[in-house]
Structures are given as C-alpha cells and as structure tokens.
Amino acid sequence: MAYHNSRHLRLLCLTFFLLLSFTAADDAAVMQSFAKTLSPAPTTWTGTDFCTWEGINCDKSNRVTSINIASKSLTGTLPPDINQLSQLKSLAVQRNFLSGDLPTLANLTLLEQVTLDTNNFTSIPPDFFLGLNNLQNFSISFNSDLSSWVLPETLSQNTNLQSFLASNAKITGTIPDIFGSLLNLQNLRLSNNNLTGNLPPSFGGSQIQNLWLNNQLQGLSGTLDVLSSMNQLSQAWLQVNTFTGAIPDLSNCTILFDLQLRDNQLTGLVPQSLMSLPKLENVAIQNNKLQGPLPVFQPRVHSELGTDTNSFCLSTPGPCDPQVTSLLDVAGALGYPMSLAQSWKDNDACKGWIFITCDSSGKNVTSVSFGKQKFSGTISPSFAKLTSLRSISLNDNNLMGPIPKVLTSLPNLQLLDVSNNNLSGDIPVFPNGVRFTDGGNPLLGTGGPSRTPGSGSGPTNTTGTQSGTTKGVSAGMIVGIVIGVLVFVVIILFVSYKCYIKKRNQKQVGNQEKGKDLVKNDHVGVVVDKLHTEGSGDKEMSVFEGGNVVISIQVLRQVTGNFNEENILGRGGFGVVYKGELHDGTKIAVKRMESGVMGTKGLKEFQAEIAVLTKVRHRHLVALLGYCINGNERLLVYEYMPQGTLSQHLFEWRGNNGNPLNWKQRVSIALDVGRGVEYLHSLAQQSFIHRDLKPSNILLGDDMRAKVADFGLVKSAPDGKHSLETKLAGTFGYLAPEYAATGRVTTKVDVYAFGVVLMELITGRKALDETLPEDKSHLVTWFRRAISSKQDIIKSMDQTLENDNEETLESIFKVAELAGHCTARDPYQRPDMGHAVNVLGPLVERWKPSRTEEEEEGIDLHMSLPQVLERWQADEGTSRMFGDDSFSQTVSSVPSMPSGIGDTFDSMNCR
C-alpha cells in the first residue's frame, strides 16, 4: 500500500510538473511495454529505473535520449507509442529478429539516428518520417519481410538527412524528385528493391557521394544524363536496371572511383572523358549494347568491359572502320537508338547491319533507310563521309534541326527523303539529279531570303516536294512578317520612351525651383542626370561604362565636404556612410569601404555585381545610383533617406528626442519591407536573396514609408540552383536556423529575418538583447513561447503602443501570428514573401484613404517597357526570361520607373 501511495504521490507531482512546464512526460510506460515485448529481454531490463537499463541513456530529467539494442538476437516488436519518447535522439535496433509493424516516429523532432536494418519488420507507416526535422542517418536495409512501400514525397522535409539506406526493403514506385531539398544527403542506398521510372532531375547538383540503385526487380529506366552534374559522386552502383542511351560525360565527377553500369541497355560510344577520370578504380560496363572502339582504361583501373556482351566494333583496342565510324556518328545524332545498337556491331557495316544496304562488292554503303522508325534527334553531317551513298531515307520520323548543307557534296546521291519530320533551317541546294523530298516539315525553309527560288527542286522533284515547300514558305513568310513588325514596334516604342524621358529630365533640371512637387523617385533621376550633365566638357563628373553609373572621386569629395566628419550618417560593419549634397540641394548617401570588405572580389566581379544592383529598382528598395573605385576604396552612392533607419526609430527614439512609432506606421513599414523583399525574390527566378534584413537596413523617408537598403550582400544564385552555399553573412538574431547551421541560403532566410523584424515592431525589443536574462535575450525563442494567447501578446507588446483600441489589437494579433509563421524552424513551413504581403496589405489599407494607395501602387505600363528591354538585354542569351512567371511578376510589380534608369541606355542616343 505504502508503495502504491508513494507512487501516486509521484504521479501527482509529475502531473503537476507537466502542467507547469509542458515538457516533461513519463517515458516509463513506453519502456515497460518495450521490455515486455522483447524476447529474450536484455537481462538488465527489469525494474522501474529504465535509465539504468543496458543500452538506454537518459537526460537529467529521466527522459530517454537513446536506445541501443543492436545485434542481440532479439525477437519482438517496437512499442506502438514509441513516439511518446519525445527526447529521443537515437534509436538503434539493427541486426535482430524484430518483427511486426513499425510504429510511427512522427514528431520526434530531436531524433537524429534511426537504424532498423537487418530485422523482420513487416510494414512501415506512411507518416513515419513526418516532423523528423533533425533526422540525419536512417537505415532500414535488409528487411525483406516488409510489405511494399513507396518513398514518400515528404522526405523532402527531412532536410538534415545525410544517409538514407534502404536496400532490400521492398520499395516500389519511383524515386521522388526531392533531392533539391536534401542538401546534406551524401549516402543514398536503394539497391535490390522494385523501383521504376527515371532518375530524378534533382540528383543533378546534389551532394550525393554514395549512390546505390542497383538490382531493381523491374528496373529503373531512362538515361543516365543527370549523373554528369552529380559532382560529388564517388561510388555509383546502377547495374541491373534498364537504363538506356549513352554513358554521359562524367568529366565533372572528379572523385568518382567506382562506376557499375553492367546489365543495362546502354548504347553508343564509351566517352573518352570516362577513360581519363582521375580517381576511377573500378568500372563495369558489360552486358550492355555499347558501341564503337573498345575503351582503354588506365592500368590502375579494374575494368569489366564485356567485349562479347557489348556491341563494340573490335575486341581489341583501336579505331573502327571509317564507314562504321561515320554510321555511329549518324546513330549518335539519333541518341544511339537501341534497335541500331543491337544490330550495328562488329566492324563491317555491310555484314547484317539493319537499315543499311551495300554495293555488290559488299564493301561500300549505298543506302541508309530509316523511314518510319520513330527516331528523334538530328541528321548527322557525317552522312557526307559515306561517299558511296546513293539513297538516304529519313522520312516519317521526328527529326529536328537543319539539313546539313554538306550533304549536297555527296557525289553519288540520287535520293534524299526527309519528308514528314520536324526539320527547320535553310533548304540546301542539291545538284540536279538528286530526288529531294522535304514535304511535311512545317518549319523548314523559313530562315529568310537566303533561300533561292527553286532550290532543292531538281527536274525529278515530286509534286509532294513542291506542295510541301510552298506550305513552308507561306508559313515562314507569315512568321517572319509578324516577328519583323513586332521588333519594329518595340524599337519605336523604346526609342520614343527614351526620348520622352530625356526631354522630361532636361525639363526638370531646368525647372528645379519649381521641382518641389516631383515624386521622390524623380529626384533620384535628377540626381543622376545632374551628375551626368554637370561635368560638361571635362568628363570628370560622370562616365558611363557598359550601362553602369561611374561617379568620379572628385565629385564625391566635393559633395561630401571632403568626407567631412560632420557629414557622417552612420557606420556599419562595412564602412562609413556620408551624406552628400549636390549644388541644387539634392541629397545622396555615400558608403565608403575598403575594397577588402567586399571579400576577395576582384575589380571585374565588383563591377559586375554593381551592374546588377544598379538595375534593381523598386519603390521599396533604396536605389543604388552609382559607384566609384578609387585605389583601394570602393564607394557606393545611394539615394538619401532623410529619416534614417528603422532601428533608430524603434530602439533609439528616446535618445534622439523623437516620438515612438505608432502602430499604423509600424504595420505600414512592415508592408513596405515585405513588398521590397518580395520584389527581390521575384527577380530572375528567385535568385536575389537579401541575407541581412534587419531594422538597421530598413531606411525611412520623411513620410515614414520604408525602403530596404544594403544590397552589399545580395548575390545572384547560379542557374537552376535556388540555394547556394556561401560563407555565412548576416547578423545574429536574424539568422534562420538552417542558414546558421549549414550556410545554405534560400529566400526563406529572408522570410525568417522578416518575421524577426515583425516581432521587433510588435515588442519594441531587439532581436538579440544581451542585457536581458538568458531566457529572454533571444527574441524569437522568447516571443514564440510568449504568444500562446492574446493576453500574452498584449503583455509582450511595446509599452508605447496604445492597447485599448480594438482595431489596433486585432491588427497586432494578425502580425504576431504572421511573425510566428515566418520564423518557423522548418523553412518549408515558412510562407513566401507574397503571402506576408497579402496578410499585411489589408491591415494597412484600412488606415489609408484608398485613393492615395491606388495612386501609389498604380502601374504605369508605358514605364515598364524599357525595364522589359533592359532585363532582356541584361540576360541576353538566357531566353528563359520570356515565358517565365517571374518575368511577368517583375513587370507588374514595378510601380514606377525612376527616370535615371533611362541613362543606363546610353547606346541609344536621342539628343
């Protein structure tokens, strides 16, 4: 009885403690049921003090942190409520005979290691991996009693995964395309399952080193092309699948040492780059349909080539017969189709090669007949090396690209049929006597005037040819005319816009006294234009280089009073900011830095970066007007923001004899910042990330509207990669956890920092306040804990905010909720900036007369045209800009164009 009572007492205390802290829970029940189901249970697994059991570790409050019962010949099951062990970091039960359904581990957010391999588990629940935000190493290999399961898409949320080992684990379905999110993944082992489908594109650029996908029951299929961009690959096991196509160029896989490709359906030549891989030691390619010369690897490489199971031309190294070589080029342009690879082997094209006919001597190839083979690809110019060819039939396939002109040189050619494909380009002029048929290629011959009338129309032309040709010409003419007219209209519009801007600026400069009613952005324009025109004659004032605004040091000295102490606006981590005033009274801010602070960047890189930054213009981004390089110094010229930083108004207003910001101003600032950052993120496929958003980088105008400043840290990510690994930049207190932990940047890093700024606006407290006790010093941690109820929010609000107005309070609650959302630990749970803007928009509009808002946000379509062209120009060669969503976003979110931008087009002179 006494024992019972004391236990009750303990339970009571526990419950009380639980109510108090919301953290502690009793792991005893789970551990007891675990001990019961194991057979034989480990000898020490008796009694209530489970923390002393063998293989169990606990923390100070007796919560289980790790379980290790590996290799103990145990039978039994895992307890169904094991995910109540909320402090569990490691679960190691490998190499036993455990069976039954695996319980879910969902929401064990601390869990890092899970090893389940070599057991007899019978099923894995679909929500098994949900919320395992810290999962690093997972293994379930060799559980062949599992019922079949698929790899869940949600694995993309387990962003800390380093190893995912699930060979012989009854996996079916495809490999989900999630590896763009699993940036820490190094080991992926999925051998001996029943995976099907293609290799996911997101393998490209991943950090995977150890890739085992071999021996799938039915077989993975498609090409291996994505391997060429898996630069970290060191071991790739892809054998026993149904991969097709050629072995890709793996020259970037510089640390690859083991490549297993045997037993697939690979075709084509073994690339030279594979033979010269510096670290290769092991390669197996037998049992494919590889063609061409026998590859020769360096002596250190152990290779299994399959001279008799592939389609190499010779069983010894050395070049193939010239006709064979040319025909393999022809096959290569078609992607080495399997049907050819099966038959086109050995070194004599006249011995049983499908689709090939030779002359009576059985030596020279006279015809190639590829009609109706569903081939895609292009027509190889190497046809021209087969000089005995009389007839080439390529009709009724899906061939693209041009008809190589060199085919006109084939001396014996009598027939060339390319009808019913998708060819384009000019139609070469064949000699009389060649029967040339090209009908049913809508894009062919639309290249313009170079096409001579009657070309390709030898006397023996069929009627089909002519009708096909006529159709091609008329379609071509229409497309040509439409394009021509469009280009003309765009040029006319652009030139007249530019002239309009020039005129307007000149007028404004002339009318400076009356210029008070100009909107702020026009002032910016005046500044630049002024700098540009002032130096008339001596060119000292301003030079335009490749569209950049270069401003001379003399001008900057002059306008800052020789960098007078009195003109210092502030000091940042990267340099001193001076105020400058032009002769007409327009103000600028000059940031003066040593070149070293821009990193190890060279001059070219600096200029390139500035070239981009000067083009980023938005109502809520502080405009970079120009720059100057003076010896070791780099100077950046910004638009001047008269009310200084948000941090001054939020944290230092007492010292400055100012007033605290009211809530209307705060929420309007939040919206401005949101819009500015949203615009940055919308540029060029999300490749602009601020990385250092904080109140000292938010500047205010006299109307207390905000602009985001300090693009020194903005980097554009490489193509196709929305996240880049760079050295950590940013400020403690605002760093998203995944950024701090891994240094990898996505737009969600800015969303996090924005959430912190929202918290600062609500509480009036700094993100990191070391003067406060430890549990309060980090704003995010404290705020997220503090805001569980509306009363709590009212308590934690900045004391200067009025808390009796219901409308204000509702607005604050909404912003608090948004702040919590933006600072979610998991970047995938954070909204994007567009969402934040949508939440804040209605809160601000409520305070404003709607007319002003409309005027402010009005989109001037005339104004965005040069922006379109500019971006087009800036991204020349990357035609992806068009037809891309972010493009239209960019256009529509540029509310107005500062007139200074017109000056970046000096190549078009209207004066």
Ligand SMILES: Nc1ncnc2c1ncn2[C@@H]1O[C@H](COP(=O)(O)OP(=O)(O)OP(=O)(O)O)[C@@H](O)[C@H]1O
């Ligand atoms: N365009 C501007 N107009 C008015 N004041 C400015 C302008 N730019 C900067 N300042 C002032 O200069 C100070 C220093 O700015 P700077 O961008 O160098 O540093 P920071 O943002 O405070 O910190 P960090 O360099 O670490 O990002 C700012 O705090 C602000 O007071």
Ligand SMILES: *[C@@H]1O[C@H](CO)[C@@H](O)[C@H](O)[C@H]1NC(C)=O
């Ligand atoms: C995990 O947490 C989410 C959200 O808190 C909840 O909806 C879900 O039911 C939990 N899953 C389990 C298995 O506890």
Ligand SMILES: *[C@@H]1O[C@H](CO)[C@@H](O)[C@H](O)[C@H]1NC(C)=O
């Ligand atoms: C359990 O799995 C092992 C391999 O993991 C296997 O050898 C054994 O036959 C299985 N036992 C049962 C009862 O399924």
Ligand SMILES: *[C@@H]1O[C@H](CO)[C@@H](O)[C@H](O)[C@H]1NC(C)=O
């Ligand atoms: C393997 O996967 C394929 C396709 O998903 C399926 O049709 C087949 O039944 C699976 N085979 C086994 C043995 O599970």
Ligand SMILES: *[C@@H]1O[C@H](CO)[C@@H](O)[C@H](O)[C@H]1NC(C)=O
């Ligand atoms: C190898 O990497 C370089 C640089 O990233 C790239 O330009 C090149 O195209 C890559 N080569 C292949 C075969 O992918």
Ligand SMILES: *[C@@H]1O[C@H](CO)[C@@H](O)[C@H](O)[C@H]1NC(C)=O
């Ligand atoms: C085969 O071609 C070669 C060169 O292309 C030529 O010299 C030879 O005469 C040809 N043989 C026959 C039988 O046409």
